[in-house]
Amino acid sequence: MSHKSEFSVAGTYPYNHKNAIRWVISHLMRYKFFLVATATLFTVAYAAYAQSAVLIGRAAEEILTPSSGTEGALVTIALLVLLVLVTDGVASLFASLSVETLAQRMEVDARHELYISLLGKSQTFHDRQRVGDIMARATDDVKQLNFMVNPGILFMFDLVLGFAVPMVYIALIDLRLLAVPILLVVLYFITASDYSRRLNPVVNRLRTQFGTMNARLEETISGIEVVKASTTESFERQKFRDNARGFRDYFVQQGRIEAGYLPILIYGIAYGLIFLHGIFLYRADEILLGEVIAVIGLFSVMRFPTILSLFALTLIQNGLAGADRILTIIKTETELDENREGISRTIEGDIVFENVDFAYNGTNVLGDINVHIRPGQTVAIIGQTGAGKSTLTRLVNRTYDVSGGRILVDGVDVREWNLATLRSQISSIEQDIFLFSRTIAENIAFGAPGATQEQIEEAARAAQAHDFILSFQEGYQTKIGERGVTLSGGQRQRLALARAFLSNPRVLILDDSTSAIDSATEGEIQRALRRMQEGRTVLMITHRLSQIRWADVIIVLDQGRIVASGAHEDLLRSSPHYRRIFARFDVELPPLEAEEPAA
Template sequence: MRYPLFPLAVILAAILNNGSYSYIQVFVGRGFDLISAPGWSATALLMLALGIIGSAIGQGITGLVRNYAIEFLAQRIERDARDELYVSLLGKSQTFHSRQRIGDIMARATNDVRMLNLMFSPGLMLITDSLMAIVVPVALIGQLRFELLLVPSIFIVLLAVTIADYNRRLKPVSMARREQFGAMNAGLAEAIAGIEVVKANAQERYEWDKFTQNARLFRDYFVRQGEIQARYWPMLVFSLAWAGGLLHAMLLWGAGSISLGQVVTFMGLMGTLRFPTFISIFSFNLVQLGVASAERILELINTETELDENETGIARPIRGEVVFENVHFGYDAQPVLKNISFTARPGETVAIVGHTGSGKTTLTQLINRIFDVNRGRVLVDGVDVRDWNLESLRSQISTIEQDVFLFSRTLAENIAFGCADADWEAIEQAAREAQAHEFITSFGDGYHTEVGERGVTLSGGQRQRIAIARAFLTNPRILILDDSTSAIDSATEDQIQRAMRRISSQRTT
């Protein structure tokens, strides 16, 4: 456990907090016994009043400590879970990401992680406090009079049984509710991401109906949860226990076994059991949702990456020789590449030609290990790519794809994405070589212009030139061009091609 002191502080503070509150009932009962006796002392009554005030102050201080400790713990757990999930997602293979829906991943990374916070604060805090609110008063009742434990003991057994049954019925509904939220979120994200296609094909009504169906299923799980909560019996059990306790105490008082003050103390301590009974329906619901969210998060984190980053592998500058030896690759059971062999020497330009869907892009993605081969080997400088340190290998390879992805950042940040320590002069020079400087400076903010999500404010040709500038800046030893000038006019393409020929003369392209 990363923060062992904070759970201990929560438990200790909860014990002291409930002890302080319970002793108020003890002092009140002693006050009744005091004034019932002849010749009672005002000084003694004042001391009892001071005891009540001291207990109230102690309750306030320990409550503050408890709340601070659990909130600190909850916030740290949420932060750590989010960090670990993000790091895990960055380390997953492309195969993993190809199988996932972005909306569902976002739901897990945001809402599910947030539920972990709520599971601890207030969920587990209330459960811990409720447990102490049962243990401490019952312990004091035992000290008061052993016979008085009869009704509280029966109540605790019945409460435990009803809570166990409640959790058993609530758990599958909580998991289904979290899963349905992920599905609903994934559908929404997909429709928004493809809004141009939706509008172009007049499918707004279809997407609306689809989202409405998911939203109704999500609502149904809420209704199902409400039905389970409606059949939650502990408050009825508490009312019966309180009435039974009063009857038992009055019988003992009538028999002369206990005093009036002990009756008042006992009923006051029985009254403290109402809070843990009432709050259990809320706290256990939060915990069940938190557990369901934790399972969804761990499902992503524990999924095998299918890709070894080989942190202890070879890490050195490469010359750029690429060799394919009898390479076979397929997606799941569908073969894409069969028995591919060729060599590209440093400084050479090799063209991969084939019809659409023949696996040209997939072939290039085997070099920087976006995917790993099923059979055969891909060698860089005579070393299997799987024996290279993955970060070292990828940092010396640059890919310019037809479908360019730009981040919602400035143009300068997008150009320098693969070379964070690049100075301004280098960024501008790369933009000039990619024939991007002219259109960049035409914007009001120049290189500081925000491009919008996925570069939506730029044309296809402008996005490709930014991607080319990014590749020029990283100065790679291996340059992969995947139809990278398809959206550029012929005059600009000619200028870019000349620049590419200059930088590719000492690189494998």
């Protein structure tokens, strides 16, 4: 694969990514043995089962025309019946196990492939995808693939063999008797495809409607305080009723279509016809009565596929749809690559934005950004949500690449740095701090897997996290997350700071939206941040007035443009935006000097 990727694994199996069908086939072809074994065993099983009908016909013949050898013949036939039925049972048992193996392999392999590709995707990609959506693909869709193989493909075998094998046996008895089965198969395909064409849209609508009803109800219940406070219960009730009624209507519609499943009717008529045909040939002395019995027995085998194959089609359609969704992700091009040959050295921390423009999904997010940040400076970026603050910082570690202009780190375009070198020296602490469901020690050491306990504790002390960590019963070995302790926002932030300390970055990007509920926590966070700023370049998106107040440079962003920048005192004089923040405090502000240029 010539895909760009931020992560790759050597020696992965090359699957065909051309389209969903080819992709599924290439997965199946990886296990040719199981594929061949399944097909062979199933053919054997069906042949054996059909053979039993023939044997029973022969037994009937022995009974109808008794002779001295009948009893011996019956013993032989009964033993043969036992033999073929046991063969049938054993063969279908192993066929089932074989196809099950294929199905399970399909599931894990697809998930594996998807997972590798997810790791290789850029942050831009991950920002666009919702976690829930990816989860659905990695669990539900791969399950659909599993079901597509077993029982989907199994049912397909049933369809083909369940029609073909009895027909071969019937042909062996008398070729003319094939007339009715052929008619059945033709009519079956016509009516069944018409049926699924009518049923599918209704089933889809039913499913969508259920989702809508569920989502809507979930929303109403989550927002119940608003509903009750705004007294809109009747409005919500009407909405729910409409949704529930819509579901009921599709449900009934589905039942009506299912009621009209014609193949069962056709089979019923064909059953009579082949009986008639057999009797005619018997009357004409062309075949024996036992053979008529055998033919009817064989024809009974064909009832199964007429009923079952519909599920097969649905399962295969679902599987292919799932395959398509997974493949879409695998095939999505990622914008960045590892750039292994790029520049690799220690970063000083000098950052220059030169005429930077950035557009995301076709809309301009940033325009005409020019800033020079010197090593060791702390820069606070402020602006309303959507002003482009996070985007601005994310261009530095190439989470995104600029659309125009360039960003220089130590005078070198970021695109010329080795990606791993660049990122490992630029640490970023996101707004939603992510901690893994592991121990506190493991979380702090995440970026430096070999760190000793002393190093971990030192980092925790610097981040003002040591004390609260020790307050937990298991200290550094305390588990975080669902099955462990729940941390407050301030605690999470200090752990993230400790994690960053340990990896000792040259540049720190901090999206600090954590609120401190009390003054003591605020004081600790302030101390941790100050330690972090020592000797590093820091780009900070912060809600803390104290951090903004004392930053070396404050950048005020409004709708993707810098409308003011400078130190606190300068901005109080030059930016009405900035003044307004401090206007609420009862203090004397210096006079406003010049009009802020219109954005």
